[in-house]
Amino acid sequence: MPAELPSGIKVNELFQAGIVVKDVEASMKLYRDLLGIDEWAVITIDHNLCSLTYRGKPSQHSFRAAMATVGPLMIELLQPLEGQGTYSEFLEKYGEGVHHLGHVIVPDLDGTLDKLTKAGFVVVETGEPAGSGGDHKWAYVDTTPALGYILEFSQGADPRQSLPHLPKKTW
Secondary structure (H helix, E strand, C coil): CCCCCCCCCCCCCCCEEEEECCCHHHHHHHHHHHHCCCCCEEEEECCCCEEEEECCEEECCEEEEEEEEECCEEEEEEEEEECCCHHHHHHHHHCCEEEEEEEEECCCHHHHHHHHHHCCCEEEEEEEECCCCCCCEEEEEECHHHHCCEEEEEECCCCCCCCCCCCCCCC
């Protein structure tokens, strides 16, 4: 079991909390009613929009994501829809709750994942938007043995910039 992240990975910023939920619509209402967060960008991701893997194998799962910013933090509500992926796995094991912190933006995602895998960490899921040509991709790495949570690593476009309808606050 790994005790620490391998050297050569530099985290300059973590700006996202990914929270798995059973129902995005109900969760957005809850966040609005309890915390006053009412501006959300909602998207549905499936195998037609992204090339996805789950536990090292191609996957055709789908999910809904609702994103809002609060100061410098992006809150991402994630509802699994169909198929088996990291969000449905999390929901089955733990119920609703914080799934990951992210994004650790790195210049070479494949190289970073290779280092993490060699250090004993498991790549749970990867994704790449169709037509991106490798310019943007992400991966969830199970760093719970060392940190107690999953980290999301990405390469390419900053997700805060790729959603033009996401309210831009202080970043």
